Amino acid sequence: MKTKNLFGILMLFLFTFAFISCDKEDEEGRKITDYKEYVLTVASEMRPGLMLAEGPDFLKEVYPVKKENSEEWDALGGIGGFEFEKGYEYRIKIS
Known part of the structure; x- marks a missing residue:
């Protein structure tokens, strides 16, 4: 009787361990957190704007941008991979 109980406990432990070690994240690959577009x-x-830095603040040409569904324009110092041409208003998707 003790052997049967011991075998059952051992099997329960093994099934639990196998279930916990199978993680869907391993199958899907690494997930990115806090990803927003x-x-x-x-x-x-472009307009002159104040850039805040760790040292002294300085004036620089900035991109006036506004997020969708917003009426306020904000200043953005740079947009990676974006080639700006004066005279065109752009709608871009960033992440």
Whole structure:
């Protein structure tokens, strides 16, 4: 009787361990957290703006941008991979 109980406990432990070690994240690959996409409207002209830095703040040409469903324009110092041409207003998707 003790052998039967011991065997049952051992099998329960093995099934539990096997179930826990099978993780869907391993099958799907690594997941990215806090990933967000935005649609920005970039104005047709760059404007002088104040850039905040760890050292002294400085003036620089910035992109006036606004997020979708917003009426306020914000200043953005740079957009990686974006080639700006003056005179065109852009709608871009960033992440």
